[in-house]
Amino acid sequence: MSALIKLQDVYKIYSLEDVEVPAIDGISLEINQGDFVALIGPSGSGKSTVMNLIGCLDTATKGTIHLGSHNIQHLSESDLAQIRGKQIGFIFQTFNLIPSLHALDNVALPMLFQHIPKSARNKKAKKLLEQVGLADRMYHLPNQLSGGQRQRVAIARALINDPEIILADEPTGNLDTKTGEEIMKLLSSFHRQGKTIILVTHNPALTKLANKVIRMKDGQIMGG
Amino acid sequence: MNLDHVLIAVHSIRHRKLRSWLTVVGIIIGVAAIISLITVSRSLESTIQQQFEQFGANRIIISAKGFQGPGTMSQGLTTEDVDTIQKISGFKYVVPGLFRSAEVGFHGETGFTLIGALPAEQYRDFYADTGIELDRGKMIQEGDTHVALIGSRVAADMFGKEMGVGNKIIINKVNFKIIGIMKEIGNDHDDNQIAIPLETAREIFNEPERVDTIIAQVKSGADIPSLQHKIERELERKRGDTNFQVLTATQILEQINQVLGVMQVVLVGIAAISLLVGAIGIMNSMYTSVLERTKEIGIMKAIGARNSDILQIFLMESGLIGLVGGLLGSALGTAGALALGSFSKGAGFLLLVKIEISVLLFGLLFALVLGLLSGILPAYQAAKLKPVEALRYE
Numbered sequence: 001m002s003a004l005i006k007l008q009d010v011y012k013i014y015s016l017e018d019v020e021v022p023a024i025d026g027i028s029l030e031i032n033q034g035d036f037v038a039l040i041g042p043s044g045s046g047k048s049t050v051m052n053l054i055g056c057l058d059t060a061t062k063g064t065i066h067l068g069s070h071n072i073q074h075l076s077e078s079d080l081a082q083i084r085g086k087q088i089g090f091i092f093q094t095f096n097l098i099p100s101l102h103a104l105d106n107v108a109l110p111m112l113f114q115h116i117p118k119s120a121r122n123k124k125a126k127k128l129l130e131q132v133g134l135a136d137r138m139y140h141l142p143n144q145l146s147g148g149q150r151q152r153v154a155i156a157r158a159l160i161n162d163p164e165i166i167l168a169d170e171p172t173g174n175l176d177t178k179t180g181e182e183i184m185k186l187l188s189s190f191h192r193q194g195k196t197i198i199l200v201t202h203n204p205a206l207t208k209l210a211n212k213v214i215r216m217k218d219g220q221i222m223g224g
Numbered sequence: 225m226n227l228d229h230v231l232i233a234v235h236s237i238r239h240r241k242l243r244s245w246l247t248v249v250g251i252i253i254g255v256a257a258i259i260s261l262i263t264v265s266r267s268l269e270s271t272i273q274q275q276f277e278q279f280g281a282n283r284i285i286i287s288a289k290g291f292q293g294p295g296t297m298s299q300g301l302t303t304e305d306v307d308t309i310q311k312i313s314g315f316k317y318v319v320p321g322l323f324r325s326a327e328v329g330f331h332g333e334t335g336f337t338l339i340g341a342l343p344a345e346q347y348r349d350f351y352a353d354t355g356i357e358l359d360r361g362k363m364i365q366e367g368d369t370h371v372a373l374i375g376s377r378v379a380a381d382m383f384g385k386e387m388g389v390g391n392k393i394i395i396n397k398v399n400f401k402i403i404g405i406m407k408e409i410g411n412d413h414d415d416n417q418i419a420i421p422l423e424t425a426r427e428i429f430n431e432p433e434r435v436d437t438i439i440a441q442v443k444s445g446a447d448i449p450s451l452q453h454k455i456e457r458e459l460e461r462k463r464g465d466t467n468f469q470v471l472t473a474t475q476i477l478e479q480i481n482q483v484l485g486v487m488q489v490v491l492v493g494i495a496a497i498s499l500l501v502g503a504i505g506i507m508n509s510m511y512t513s514v515l516e517r518t519k520e521i522g523i524m525k526a527i528g529a530r531n532s533d534i535l536q537i538f539l540m541e542s543g544l545i546g547l548v549g550g551l552l553g554s555a556l557g558t559a560g561a562l563a564l565g566s567f568s569k570g571a572g573f574l575l576l577v578k579i580e581i582s583v584l585l586f587g588l589l590f591a592l593v594l595g596l597l598s599g600i601l602p603a604y605q606a607a608k609l610k611p612v613e614a615l616r617y618e
């Protein structure tokens with residue numbers, strides 16, 4: 001079975017004045033359909049950078065990245081937008097909801113960018129909000145929700161276009177332990193439904209849900 | 225255009241109410257200033273034009289030129305000059321006018337105002353052609369002496385007590401009887417006058433000969449420029465000097481328009497400055513409001529928005545703000561011009577404010593286009609950032 005996500009000798013180098021900072025220093029990895037991968041490592045080791053590259057939010061300095069059959073280095077900006085919208089669902093540490101839109105509209109927004117009619121969008125968004133336990137918070141603005149509730153809105157948003165891949169960059173980082181556990185339960189239920197999940201975390205306890213753990217240090221994969 | 229994008233834009237505008245309103249207020253002020261200045265300046269022009277068309281087109285006005293009076297060589301106009309002009313054919317009538325400022329007494333109070341005098345028998349025709357009407361009482365007519373027609377402001381405001389037909393007034397220490405009150409004419413100068421028969425004025429002011437202005441009303445269809453030349457030729461021949469000027473109403477209008485032109489340049493200059501200040505204000509607030517939301521743009525890109533989606537949303541937003549500002553600004557500017565119009569009326573100066581659709585449209589378009597332009601630049605800059613970079617923006 002060929003890998004769903006494949007990085008070959010990938011570098012991300014930031015040039016600051018005259019020093020070159022290699023945030024990613026030659027990484028190769030493969031992630032298969034249905035994997036639950038935990039990406040751990042100390043702060044500054046390059047975990048977020050890897051996520052951003054896989055999620056087409058950023059471009060690599062060197063190397064190739066394949067998502068399914070696409071070599072993303074060869075795709076146009078609007079093709080990348082399509083991949084971000086349809087194949088990938090992001091969950092960020094800081095939730096990143098649109099402050100002016102209520103929960104329902106936030107969840108439905110990725111479908112809007114796919115030009116799906118409003119009635120279909122709202123139906124699906126309502127269903128997902130019910131699934132994450134926010135049936136009674138659909139018309140709340142982000143600043144009227146708790147951190148855990150916001151993250152659940154973000155999770156519902158990540159799922160709305162049925163992406164194959166869910167990228168979660170420290171999704172529990174801003175939440176207390178109990179709320180964090182609930183979020184992790186949701187993620188692992190999506191894994192059981194067949195989603196491919198990549199989770200960045202500092203917390204070794206959370207890696208036990210994963211079937212594959214990648215340890216990073218100084219922009220490289222340890223023992224990899 | 226996509227309705228969904230409009231809705232996102234509307235939500236966003238409503239979400240940051242205060243900032244949106246501040247931006248809108250900036251636009252309103254800019255547009256209102258422009259609209260009111262342009263409207264007032266154009267109304268001024270058309271008011272004067274209209275006033276002249278009302279009574280002036282068929283008139284030739286003769287007045288003395290240069291300094292006059294005792295000790296100067298220059299001789300003012302006299303009744304002889306009136307005779308000279310009356311001998312030329314082509315006029316409906318020729319009216320000599322004498323104007324003096326004089327003390328007026330009424331009910332024990334006194335004050336100064338302008339006294340205008342025409343031959344008693346000519347009032348009826350001259351006032352009819354000039355559009356001056358009586359509010360009450362009757363016109364001065366042939367044979368009348370020591371009677372007066374009172375301008376509307378003199379009657380109403382000059383003395384503690386309002387003047388009425390039949391009342392007695394004292395002009396230059398001589399008793400007169402009020403026989404009529406004029407309707408409001410619309411300018412201070414005319415409404416503050418008292419009209420009396422010329423014959424009586426000659427007695428009380430001790431001016432047996434002098435004439436200040438001669439107005440020659442041209443028969444309809446007559447050739448005005450050629451009559452003007454005839455008057456000039458005859459007067460010069462009879463008087464042996466050129467200390468007079470003969471102007472047609474059109475020429476006077478041209479002179480006024482010249483002065484008005486200078487005024488308009490000033491007004492338009494001020495309008496242009498407010499335009500510029502308004503434009504900079506709009507651009508500044510639009511720019512910061514879009515820049516502030518770079519992170520939101522990053523979020524939208526992360527969940528699948530194309531650059532064109534981002535641009536559409538932000539253009540919609542800045543366009544809407546521009547449109548609302550333009551609408552309210554046009555309304556406020558119009559109200560301002562109208563207010564100035566009624567204020568000027570109260571101050572005794574006639575300004576008929578004319579609201580022009582084209583000026584309003586201009587204000588609206590100006591705000592819209594400026595809003596769009598000042599929104600497009602920061603939105604474009606933010607849209608072309610890599611999503612990570614936009615997301616990192618704080």
Ligand SMILES: Nc1ncnc2c1ncn2[C@@H]1O[C@H](COP(=O)(O)OP(=O)(O)OP(=O)(O)O)[C@@H](O)[C@H]1O
Pocket residue numbers: 014016021022023041042043044045046047048049050
């Ligand atoms: N825009 C940038 N310019 C320069 N250097 C950067 C930039 N973004 C990241 N880096 C550097 O790249 C390295 C990796 O950063 P990254 O955010 O991937 O770390 P991380 O593993 O996610 O850390 P954390 O656990 O703290 O989130 C860091 O040393 C960081 O300083």
Ligand SMILES: [Mg+2]
Pocket residue numbers: 047048049169
């Ligand atoms: Mg990180």
